[in-house]
Amino acid sequence: MADVEVQLTSNSASAQHEVLQEEDMTKEESLCTASPQNAGQGEESLSLLADVALAPPCGGHVTCSSDCEACSCLELRHMEESLQSLQLQLQFLMSKADDLHDCLVNEQDHLESEALAAAVPSFLYTCQPFFNHLEAATRNFISQYTPLPLDIYMRLLDLSQQLCDRLEQLVLTYASYSLLCLDETEPNNLSHFCIGQTQLGRLRLTVFLYCKPTPYLARVDTGLHKRMRWNVERVRDDEQQQQQQTDEEQGRGSGEGEADTEYYFLCCEDILNTDAEAVEDSQGVSDCDMMRMWSIGQWVQVNPDPSTEDIDDWITCEVPQATYHRLLFLGSNEPSACSATDYLLQQLLSHCTTD
Known part of the structure; x- marks a missing residue:
């Protein structure tokens, strides 16, 4: 467990000077692909559910209607058994959060209390394999592959949301005791944590939840506050990877810096409600005149110029700046973490289809 804490601290400390303010998103994403030694309990049932969800119906072929019905019943029985195991694992993780x-x-x-606070990042880490398998099983529902039954899908989303809410509350409680920092401008902050990674086709999605609305830019007031972040990596096929390796060997590429990764956010902003009938204050605007609106948009970097080849531009830039390109307007109600991810995936997969 000590190794886990060291790794998390190292990642957090080194994450202060990259594309998204103080965060090194590439290193954070790697946390979601690994699992600590003590997090392997229940992996078999988690993998079973993911495998069943991603498998073609009836093993990829249909001999007759009775065979198909028997196969569907078998898959559903396996799903139900896996769900029971997942619920037990959720109860275990929730009880650990309650203990902390x-x-x-x-x-x-x-x-x-400080010693307890040091255990919180490690506990968040141990929850990531659970989130990863839930993502792998559920996000297939909105893709072009075989969907999960709706009731199974909703129950899986509920498991993920329950753990999200509990971990968020845990971090906020420790922050209220001044034992954890949520300010991104501070080293070793814990403003957000990973809630899963999945891959659909060539899209690899890593999801992060901010414990509270956080300024979109750490040192510039844009009026926007981010609540979630998605790292979307467009995985290259074998031919593209081979070409990239050839370019790097011939000095024409910059290696990992050229990874096709995009960054999306769930953000909120308070806007003037022109329909409000409120009494104006001394400055002419009442709090009742403001309405919080939610949207999903893409991080579009402007400084330093992402296309520049001058390394000095990156070295001298203390905090990168970017605009927010809105893709979806979601209204005044904050979506759940699960539904927000669904909205983004629908948008991304629709573009993949048209492309």
């Missing part, structure tokens, strides 16, 4: 919460609230010694 209760120990903090009941602990009178500040030094002991």
